[in-house]
Amino acid sequence: MSLVLTVDGERWRSHLRGFAERHPGLVPVAKGNGYGFGLGRLARKAAWLGVDTLSVGTYDELGEVANRFDGSLLVLTPWRPFGAALDLAPGSPLTRRVIHTVSRVEDLEALLARDPDARFVLERTTSMLRHGLSARDLRAAGALLAARGGLREQLRGVALHLPLAQGSHLGEVRRLMTDVVAADLATTTVWVSHLSEAEQGELAAAYPDYTFRPRTGTGLWLGDRSALRVTSTVLDVHPVERGEVFGYRGRSAPKPGTILVVSGGTAHGIGLEAPSGDLSLRSRAATLARGGLDAVGFVRSPFSIDGKQRLFAEPPHMQASMLFLPAGATVPAVGDLLDVRVRYTTTSFDDVVIS
Numbered sequence: 001m002s003l004v005l006t007v008d009g010e011r012w013r014s015h016l017r018g019f020a021e022r023h024p025g026l027v028p029v030a031k032g033n034g035y036g037f038g039l040g041r042l043a044r045k046a047a048w049l050g051v052d053t054l055s056v057g058t059y060d061e062l063g064e065v066a067n068r069f070d071g072s073l074l075v076l077t078p079w080r081p082f083g084a085a086l087d088l089a090p091g092s093p094l095t096r097r098v099i100h101t102v103s104r105v106e107d108l109e110a111l112l113a114r115d116p117d118a119r120f121v122l123e124r125t126t127s128m129l130r131h132g133l134s135a136r137d138l139r140a141a142g143a144l145l146a147a148r149g150g151l152r153e154q155l156r157g158v159a160l161h162l163p164l165a166q167g168s169h170l171g172e173v174r175r176l177m178t179d180v181v182a183a184d185l186a187t188t189t190v191w192v193s194h195l196s197e198a199e200q201g202e203l204a205a206a207y208p209d210y211t212f213r214p215r216t217g218t219g220l221w222l223g224d225r226s227a228l229r230v231t232s233t234v235l236d237v238h239p240v241e242r243g244e245v246f247g248y249r250g251r252s253a254p255k256p257g258t259i260l261v262v263s264g265g266t267a268h269g270i271g272l273e274a275p276s277g278d279l280s281l282r283s284r285a286a287t288l289a290r291g292g293l294d295a296v297g298f299v300r301s302p303f304s305i306d307g308k309q310r311l312f313a314e315p316p317h318m319q320a321s322m323l324f325l326p327a328g329a330t331v332p333a334v335g336d337l338l339d340v341r342v343r344y345t346t347t348s349f350d351d352v353v354i355s
């Protein structure tokens with residue numbers, strides 16, 4: 001009675017391998033709900049790919065990946081002198097595998113005071129304006145490190161988190177690289193997010209002394225949708241007459257049809273999408289005139305039957321949803337599977353089956 005992600009294993013693995021081959025130095029990102037697959041599964045896949053480093057989003061996520069992947073663990077959320085980062089005991093086996101992201105000069109000092117052997121990358125702010133050092137701060141960090149002998153073994157590189165591409169990133173990266181070069185750091189590695197394959201190639205050619213390492217989640221794990229199928233199961237089928245009452249809200253059927261109860265509800269992340277239709281009064285009146293069900297407040301669901309996304313009969317329940325199927329449509333049987341369109345990063349599947 002579940003919402004299930006079924007993965008065509010051969011196709012998925014061949015995509016993962018091809019992606020890794022096309023992106024030298026790849027650092028897979030496993031964070032949040034593990035892009036629908038779960039963090040542990042992604043950690044094992046990163047080990048299978050043979051990469052040397054896996055990224056997690058937060059310190060809280062380290063525990064879920066650390067015993068499934070034994071390389072370095074880059075934490076994308078910057079280190080701060082508070083919170084879960086302080087749960088890592090200096091010198092512990094796990095701590096020694098972690099690469100921190102440092103985005104403020106005072107944090108660099110505080111991190112090294114707490115753990116003189118800490119490994120880290122210095123994040124430079126980008127047009128994202130999320131976290132990072134300004135050009136001047138990066139030089140200050142460079143000076144601070146130079147005064148300690150450069151810390152070549154511990155400084156693992158500079159990190160650049162770029163916005164999702166609206167055109168090319170190359171101009172911005174070139175400007176940022178000028179700051180990186182000026183900071184005179186004891187590293188030539190640049191960890192980048194959201195660069196295309198072509199951009200990475202051009203940068204590698206433009207800065208032959210530097211190594212660019214792409215940190216990628218979506219394009220890697222979800223890059224071949226044809227390997228993925230999400231299904232719900234039909235749990236119940238109730239033919240209804242016009243005016244018949246159903247649901248938590250005692251709503252009545254606007255016309256004859258079928259109420260379907262299917263697996264998948266709010267607990268899975270179903271139903272959080274806004275209705276896509278035009279909700280203006282005029283268009284509602286037009287739909288009403290055509291007898292359209294969206295005009296009576298039915299919202300499109302992510303569940304499809306006959307290749308068409310069907311309407312919710314009422315808002316999704318915790319683990320199941322009620323759909324309204326107008327008379328004339330093919331009525332599935334209890335136990336049939338329905339395809340579901342989901343956003344993988346916000347969906348909790350009951351099961352992930354990889355063939």
Ligand SMILES: *Cc1c(COP(=O)(O)O)cnc(C)c1O
Nearest residue numbers: 029076161193215216217218219
């Ligand atoms: C989440 C994240 C990524 C990976 O993003 P995708 O769009 O899933 O590839 C890369 N870098 C940083 C800093 C991130 O937070």
